[in-house]
Amino acid sequence: MATSDEQVEQEYADFEARVKRTIYIDHLSPLVTSQIIKAALSQCAKVVSSEFIVNYTIPYDIPAAALVELEDESQAKAAVDLMHDFPFIIGGMPRPVRAAYAKPEMFRNRPRRPGLDMELRWVKEGDPEYDGMNKLKMLAKRQAAEQMALVKNQLEEEEELATQQQETLDENYKKYAMLEDMVRNGEIDNLARHYEINLHHD
Amino acid sequence: MDGSSENIQFSWGNKRAKGGAKMDTQFYGSFTFDNVKYSLYDSVYLFKNGDPEPYIGKILKIWQQKQAKKVKILWFFSPDEIRSYLSGPVAEKEIFLASGDGTGLADINPLEAIAGKCTVVCLSKDERNRQPTPREQEVADYIFYRFFDVGNCTLSDKVPEKIGGLEVNSLLNPKDEQVTCYPDQDTQGVDQKLGAGLVAPLPQSAVEMEDKNPVAAVTPPQSGAIPLPPAVKEEDKAKVAAVPLPPAVKEGVPKPTQDIPKRTQKDLSEKMPSKKLKLSQDLTGPSVVPVPDVKVHPGQAVDRSNWFTPLPWDQELQASDEEGRLVYIQNLDIQFAASDIVELIREALQLTCRARPINHPTYDDPNNGKAYAVFKSKKAADVAISKINSGLVVGGRPLYCSKGLLKIKKPSGALVGHLTISNQKMSQRQREDQKKAVSTSHCSQPNTIEYDLALDWMLVREKQARKFSILHKKHADERKSFAAKIGK
Numbered sequence: 082m083a084t085s086d087e088q089v090e091q092e093y094a095d096f097e098a099r100v101k102r103t104i105y106i107d108h109l110s111p112l113v114t115s116q117i118i119k120a121a122l123s124q125c126a127k128v129v130s131s132e133f134i135v136n137y138t139i140p141y142d143i144p145a146a147a148l149v150e151l152e153d154e155s156q157a158k159a160a161v162d163l164m165h166d167f168p169f170i171i172g173g174m175p176r177p178v179r180a181a182y183a184k185p186e187m188f189r190n191r192p193r194r195p196g197l198d199m200e201l202r203w204v205k206e207g208d209p210e211y212d213g214m215n216k217l218k219m220l221a222k223r224q225a226a227e228q229m230a231l232v233k234n235q236l237e238e239e240e241e242l243a244t245q246q247q248e249t250l251d252e253n254y255k256k257y258a259m260l261e262d263m264v265r266n267g268e269i270d271n272l273a274r275h276y277e278i279n280l281h282h283d
Numbered sequence: 284m285d286g287s288s289e290n291i292q293f294s295w296g297n298k299r300a301k302g303g304a305k306m307d308t309q310f311y312g313s314f315t316f317d318n319v320k321y322s323l324y325d326s327v328y329l330f331k332n333g334d335p336e337p338y339i340g341k342i343l344k345i346w347q348q349k350q351a352k353k354v355k356i357l358w359f360f361s362p363d364e365i366r367s368y369l370s371g372p373v374a375e376k377e378i379f380l381a382s383g384d385g386t387g388l389a390d391i392n393p394l395e396a397i398a399g400k401c402t403v404v405c406l407s408k409d410e411r412n413r414q415p416t417p418r419e420q421e422v423a424d425y426i427f428y429r430f431f432d433v434g435n436c437t438l439s440d441k442v443p444e445k446i447g448g449l450e451v452n453s454l455l456n457p458k459d460e461q462v463t464c465y466p467d468q469d470t471q472g473v474d475q476k477l478g479a480g481l482v483a484p485l486p487q488s489a490v491e492m493e494d495k496n497p498v499a500a501v502t503p504p505q506s507g508a509i510p511l512p513p514a515v516k517e518e519d520k521a522k523v524a525a526v527p528l529p530p531a532v533k534e535g536v537p538k539p540t541q542d543i544p545k546r547t548q549k550d551l552s553e554k555m556p557s558k559k560l561k562l563s564q565d566l567t568g569p570s571v572v573p574v575p576d577v578k579v580h581p582g583q584a585v586d587r588s589n590w591f592t593p594l595p596w597d598q599e600l601q602a603s604d605e606e607g608r609l610v611y612i613q614n615l616d617i618q619f620a621a622s623d624i625v626e627l628i629r630e631a632l633q634l635t636c637r638a639r640p641i642n643h644p645t646y647d648d649p650n651n652g653k654a655y656a657v658f659k660s661k662k663a664a665d666v667a668i669s670k671i672n673s674g675l676v677v678g679g680r681p682l683y684c685s686k687g688l689l690k691i692k693k694p695s696g697a698l699v700g701h702l703t704i705s706n707q708k709m710s711q712r713q714r715e716d717q718k719k720a721v722s723t724s725h726c727s728q729p730n731t732i733e734y735d736l737a738l739d740w741m742l743v744r745e746k747q748a749r750k751f752s753i754l755h756k757k758h759a760d761e762r763k764s765f766a767a768k769i770g771k
Contacts, residue, residue, distance in 0.1 A: 107645045108744065110698035121724030135597070136691055137641040138653055144698050146645055168727040168737030173701030175736035177727065179744055186617045186652075187644040193620045198678040201631050205674045213769030214674065214681040220765055221614045221651055221683070224758045228648040231754055235747050236699075242743055243700040246736050250702050253732070 092192045096185070102154045103183035104161055107134075107146035113172045118149055121171045125163055126156035134187075139229075141236050148183055157182065175246070291317045291395075295347075308348040319400055321345075324453050326403040326425075329356065329396045336361075337398055339378060339425065341454060343389060343447060352394035357381060357447055357454070359403065360431050366659070367594065367602055368436050378403065378425045380454070382443045383432035389447050403427060405455045409442040412455040596639065599657055604688045607661035610636075610668055612684040615652030615677070617642060624654050631675055634663050650758045655688075679766060700740060 106118070115131040122128050134146040151157050161180045163169060168177035185191055204214045263269040273280045296313030313322040321327065321342060328337040340356035347353070359378040362369060381388045404415045404423040420426065429440045442451055594602060603609040615624065617640070624638040638656040647653065658664040664686065671684050697703075727734045 105644060108698070108700075108740075110701055111694040112697060117724065134643060136643055136694070137655065138643055138689055138691070139646045140689065140691055142692060142695055142699070143643075143646060145694065146643075163726070168734065168741055169724070170727055170733070170737065171724040173698055175702065175727065175733040176698060176700030176740045177737050184644070186640070186642065186649070189621070189639055189641065191620045193622050194618055197616065197618055197623060199619075199623065199627060200678055201627065202676045203674050204676050204681070208674075210769070211674065214676060216769070217762070217765060218614070218681045218683050220761060221681075224648060224761070225613070225651055227754065227758075228646075228651075231750060232646045235750070238743060238747075239699050242739060243702070246700070246739065247702050250704065250732075250736075254704055 086195070089193055089195050093194055096188075096192050099150060100183050100185050100188070102152065102157045103148050103150045104157050105146065105148055105181045105183045105187055106164075106178050107144060107181075108176065108179045109145040109147060110172045111145045113145060115147070117172055118147060121169075122149070122151075122160060125159045127152040139232060141233060143236065148187060176243075293317070293352075296320065296322070302346075303348060308346050311345045311347070314345060314352075314394070316394065316397060321397065321400060324457070326359070326401050327356070328398040328401055329392060330398045339401060339403065340389075341380075341403075343449065345394070353391050354394050354397065355389055355391050357389045358387065359425070359427065363659075365431055365436075365438070368431070368438055374426065374428075376423065376425045377429075378427050379429050379431040379438065380427050380446070381433050382430040382439075382446045383434035385434040387433040401425065407440065407442055407455065409455070411442065411452050413458060415456055596637075599637065600655060600688060603657040607686065608658045608664045609688060610656045610658065610664050610684050610686060611689065612638075612654045612656055612671065612682055613651060614680050614682050615640070615654055616680060617649050617652040619652060619654075621654075624656065627677060628656060628667065632667055632670055634667055635659055636663075636667075648755060648758060650755060650762060656684075702736075 115128075115133075118131050119128040129150040129152060131147050131149040134148065136143060151160065161182060164178060164180035168175070169180075170176075171178050185194065204210045260269075263272070270280070292315070294315045295311055296315065297311065299310040299312050302308045302310060313320060315321070323342055323345065325342050327340060327342060329340060330337050339359040339361075341359070342354050343357050344355040345353075358381045360381065361378055362373045365379060401424040402422070403425045404419055404427075405412050406415065406420070406426050406428040408414075408428075415423075429438055430443060430446075431438055442455070445451060446454060600609060612624070619627070619640060621639045624640065625636060628634055628636050628638065636656045636658045638654050640652060640654045642649070642653050656667070658667060668684050668686060671682050675682050727737045
């Protein structure tokens with residue numbers, strides 16, 4: 082497995098080029114397939130491939146997300162701009178999807194990145210740094226908890242908005258349905274007469 | 284064997300039947316290849332090109348058809364090859380004999396693919412199996428008492444009636460005990476000398492290979508190939524047994540790590556011929572194991588590795604979690620790729636694993652990289668966890684880890700925020716039209732109710748993005764200042 086340095090760099094350069102023309106779409110419905118994504122984006126870009134992100138770490142009900150590789154960088158820009166300026170709906174209303182430029186760390190199958198600091202040390206009990214390292218660990222754990230708390234908070238906010246919108250939608254729908262009924266069965270004419278409103282303008 | 288720089292010795296042994304559609308096939312009961320005598324049902328090594336580790340099999344048939352010499356080999360499996368079907372303890376030197384029907388039971392190979400003989404002793408308590416003496420067991424290269432059915436992928440210690448159409452008797456221990464024979468040395472003396480002698484010249488051939496394992500892999504064939512002209516010529520059953528292997532070999536037998544530079548057949552064959560001379564000077568008798576020269580023929584065994592390809596990642600996660608081999612590592616640099624993590628584990632712990640970074644791009648903190656690492660055994664996973672937690676620091680980041688998969692819910696049906704209109708009075712066709720309208724992707728137009736609602740969402744997510752970036756920046760700053768404080 083000893084690839085030469087040049088090979089590693091070349092591989093990574095190829096990878097970076099791929100990253101540049103890939104976009105990251107999230108707030109996707111779990112029901113959306115790659116076919117749907119392809120069709121959806123066809124108005125501004127040609128989709129080469131799409132890979133859905135598997136959730137390994139978040140213990141909540143989260144929207145789906147995908148890395149979508151497009152034909153070239155300019156298409157990627159076009160897509161991101163479009164979805165930033167306008168609400169772009171895929172597979173369900175009214176919540177739009179979000180698009181961003183992909184980053185290398187999003188690709189779980191990425192090649193090695195040359196020049197990373199992989200210096201490893203053992204800091205055992207009794208070493209002068211031991212306490213400090215332990216505290217750093219504690220800090221990392223606390224931060225992870227904060228992150229999860231924020232995620233939970235966000236998801237709850239979204240749920241609230243969704244519920245509220247659904248209620249409003251239902252109410253509005255009932256209203257329109259009622260009106261439609263009345264027009265259909267003539268009730269509306271009776272009401273008009275009662276309130277002395279002339280429905281039929283010339 | 285044409286076109287090779289040197290011709291490897293070969294001669295046929297006793298003939299058996301003739302066969303084939305045109306009566307052009309001659310079956311044999313034995314042959315001598317590079318001065319090693321092979322007979323039916325002997326256990327042999329076969330090399331696969333590029334793989335430092337040989338396969339082990341039993342010769343079921345030997346024949347020549349036109350110019351081609353072939354053997355039919357019944358396979359043994361190493362514990363690693365059937366890892367996913369194994370449960371419970373595995374004995375030292377244990378391998379598993381294939382049984383049943385299907386792919387992976389037996390294969391036809393060119394005779395030149397054989398790389399040497401080895402001894403495999405059967406420990407089964409079945410009455411058909413002659414119980415081996417303790418000495419036989421000790422000197423054997425491998426032992427087996429379990430059978431792996433390739434048809435239904437199950438392990439069993441029950442001896443089947445037949446394997447590959449053959450009565451199982453011929454596949455168990457031969458009736459006579461295997462004896463080491465040397466013309467002018469007693470067994471003990473030879474063991475010592477051979478052991479020492481074998482290890483000494485070998486490191487030369489190992490010079491190109493940085494890892495011990497290939498050395499070890501070569502040794503077994505060496506010690507297996509003891510036959511000497513006088514002994515061999517004896518037509519009676521005094522067969523040649525393997526010499527107790529130098530300790531190096533015992534490690535070599537289990538699968539080497541992926542990182543061992545792939546040693547090709549070519550390397551081996553280039554080194555071997557010269558050693559042939561040296562060895563025969565150092566030690567009386569044992570000839571060098573025939574390593575088929577690549578130029579000769581496809582001197583390699585049928586590629587078996589594809590039958591046991593590693594499980595796809597997601598399945599591997601499940602399987603390894605159940606077996607306690609899965610470790611969840613945190614606080615990595617988010618830039619580390621899968622191979623970086625594998626390399627890191629290898630360097631820090633001298634353990635092999637499969638690993639992948641698993642951060643969710645939307646919901647995980649980019650300051651804290653998370654990964655799953657799958658080890659070969661529960662023990663390895665346990666060792667890894669205790670060592671990493673005791674104080675492994677990478678690039679200034681103290682890692683921490685725990686065992687097992689995180690509990691993640693399966694995603695539910697629709698997205699939160701995708702609204703539905705519930706109307707029982709709609710006709711079927713209306714419902715379908717509506718469904719189509721909803722699922723057609725589009726840019727929301729400003730003159731619709733949908734647009735206003737969509738804007739609500741865009742607002743929410745903008746706020747969300749801001750909150751996350753503020754939090755992540757805070758985290759990054761905290762880490763930096765903390766590191767500075769503890770005087771790194």
